[in-house]
Amino acid sequence: MKGIVDEFLPFLRKEPKPTSEIEVVLTQYAKVEVDKSFVDPYWYKVETATGCVGFLPKKHLAIIKKG
Secondary structure, rough: OEEEEEOOOEEEEEEOOOOEEEEEEEEOOOOEEOOOOOOOOOOOEEEEOOOEEEEEEEEEEOOOOOO
């Protein structure tokens, strides 16, 4: 599943919690791949185009729908 960052400069975190270490700062409109096997009510596990894997709050990501 694909997503696009819907917020200005959100943090990609190492763990799904707001106090977790920052993996990288994403840019608005960056495209990411969402790991559908990770289930959490507030976080997505994503991989960036450069291969960085981390966790992003769901409120910062818009899912790209096919069709």
